[in-house]
Amino acid sequence: MKARNVMSKDYVGKTVWLRGWVHRKRNLGSKIFIVLRDSSGIIQCLVSKDRVDEETWSEAEKITRESSFIVKGVIREDRRAPGGYELLVEKLRIVGLSDVFPIRGGEGVDYLLDNRHLWIRSTKLTSVMKIKHSVLKAAREYLESNGWWEVTPPILTSSAVEGGATLFEVKYFDRKAYLSQSAQLYLEALIFSLEKVWSLTPSFRAEKSRTRRHLAEYWHLELEAAWYNMHDMMKVAEELVAYIIERVLRERKLELETLKRDTKILEESIHTPYPRITYDKAIEILKNKGMKIEWGDDLGADEERTLTMEFNKPFFVTHFPKQIKAFYMKLDPTRPDVVLGFDMLAPEGYGEIIGGSEREDDYEKLLKRIIEFGLNPDDYKWYLDLRKYGTVPHSGFGLGVERLVMWIAGLDHIRDATPFPRFRERIYP
């Protein structure tokens, strides 16, 4: 049995066995309250000296916070118990006695990160992990039921996907290799047979970022489809996100409550389509707000945050100047100074969660772009090949899973959207 299940009228008066960990212990002398935690939640257990055998009593006296134990008792309703139900203990046995637990409450960020392997048990992080589970499950469901093939691109690669972003270098036998920062180029190769593909992989960025929105290692959900133009792809992006949010709202109500997440904007976000504005329009809005920005500048964190306050659901910004976007994005044929690219920004100040585009499918144009960006065409030979053998219009996007989770869960830092966050200054534990 699990703690949450037995906390109901149906179980009152019934004898149950539970196993879990000591969440809290309060010793009153001849009564000991032990709050049991298992993967489902918590329940208070009452050990009363006059109602248990000597062995159980001495186990209860000895047990410490975070010890694992097995307990047998009768469920009863009691207004004084947290949650309204408690277990009146008959037998209790310690399985793994815990040393003094290093986390008590009130510790600082650094200390908690050093003790991440223990802090991971907290109700907050447990709730986030459950939300992340539902996010991934919902994404897989959506893609599965809409005809997308799941594929497994490589993590070890021979060169950069795009110049600029820093790569982690690893020893690869006698050569150098890099940890992938995007599966996109490989997904592009796979659309020639499967047409609609997606992958969920770790991506790595060796940037020395110091922000609440960056991880050195994060989970990347990427889609790529043949015959899709930018607008087809944006429709997929918004449907996917809306579906995920709808599922999380339904499945993870309790966890969102635990996190004190105000779900008003999430409820809005299950309705598509999402608003679309062009980069031109974004600049205009920002200028009217008195921000110092000129056409051609990339949207910085402040600008993004300001824009997100204009909407009550995720929205798209499209048609960015070509110089601030990647080489593989297709230029707008009606206006070659902008690309057929789009970002999806989450509201409430969260900002970019998706980046996507229509890809350049013409060999000569792509080659020209690669050279313009100062990249070495030899590194992209196989990628260019795709434009020589039955090229096809296609589009794709990448979603930062932790960024999406961060927004849905209402977190103030991306590190809590993943169990063991990796930053420049942190690889332990």
Next chain:
RNA sequence: GCCGGGGUAGCUCAGCUGGUAGAGCGCCGGGCUGUUAACCCGGUGGUCGGGGGUUCAAAUCCCCUCCCCGGCGCCA
């Protein structure tokens, strides 16, 4: 990489116009039959991040260095 803040007890912090350290919590011991981060009484606790300098005297002033946090840039 840049800007700002910070490293003092196991944890969170005070002390910083120089006079070799203090609180709360934890921990240990005792008490307690309805606690909700239980409470009450007693006890325990420190190379003041590291190195160098000034001084009779440095947690405190100066220089160097390491580490962490927040923000920006970069991006998902």
